[in-house]
Amino acid sequence: MARGIVAMIRAQALVRAEMTAVDFGCGTGLIALGLAEHVRRVIGIDSSEGMLSVLNEKLRLAGIRNMEMLRLDLEQAPAPELRVGLVVSAMTLHHLADVPAVLSKLATMLAPGGYIALADLVTEDGSFHGDMTSVQHLGFDPAWRRACCAGWDSRTCIAASRMSSNVASSSIRYFW
Ligand SMILES: C[S@@+](CC[C@H](N)C(=O)[O-])C[C@H]1O[C@@H](n2cnc3c(N)ncnc32)[C@H](O)[C@@H]1O
Numbered sequence: 001m002a003r004g005i006v007a008m009i010r011a012q013a014l015v016r017a018e019m020t021a022v023d024f025g026c027g028t029g030l031i032a033l034g035l036a037e038h039v040r041r042v043i044g045i046d047s048s049e050g051m052l053s054v055l056n057e058k059l060r061l062a063g064i065r066n067m068e069m070l071r072l073d074l075e076q077a078p079a080p081e082l083r084v085g086l087v088v089s090a091m092t093l094h095h096l097a098d099v100p101a102v103l104s105k106l107a108t109m110l111a112p113g114g115y116i117a118l119a120d121l122v123t124e125d126g127s128f129h130g131d132m133t134s135v136q137h138l139g140f141d142p143a144w145r146r147a148c149c150a151g152w153d154s155r156t157c158i159a160a161s162r163m164s165s166n167v168a169s170s171s172i173r174y175f176w
Helices: 002-011 030-036 049-062 099-108 142-148
Strands: 020-024 041-046 067-071 084-090 110-119 171-174
Touching (some): 002 110, 020 099, 030 049, 030 084, 049 067, 099 110, 099 142
Parallel strands (some): 020 041, 020 084, 084 110, 110 171
16 A cells, blocks of 8 residues: 555655655655655654654664654644655544644645645545554545645645645645
8 A cells, every 4th residue: 555655646746856755654664665765855753652663673774864753743742843845644644633733734844835645544434443542533535635625726736825824835635
């Protein structure tokens, strides 16, 4: 799945060699590692020390030097002061209680013209997760997505000003 998501993001021409990309909810780095070979720098953000320590070991073994990690719970903490060309988040939104609030924080991390690329579950019956402990949403349907991403124009790639006054011209792409 991670390879497919990276391929879709690349197919949308959202990835440029000179850019910095953030992977929010990077986990053990399945998306971040896929991006790292195509961009200058990747910053993986995750709240789980365990996930980040597995990723750290992968980086060490593979000798990857253009990735750094930030341990942060973005539901609790303010957004880090970053201005990047691409924020990716895969399979993390359904773990968040307040998705719009976190999307607003992600938007503040974009440079003008930057993109947010999201991938997550479509609405499902709960069978995706065996253990529902950390699950807040059984996926998302298109109506929710439209409401949540109001102000973001994925068709014409216009401003995200309703999500962040700092972002002059950014847009959202979603892959679900
Ligand atoms: C299902 S994993 C997805 C990992 C990776 N993106 C992938 O596709 O393989 C969800 C990740 O989101 C992280 N996460 C959940 N809530 C978070 C939050 N509030 N702030 C930061 N990370 C969070 C979890 O620790 C976990 O690593």
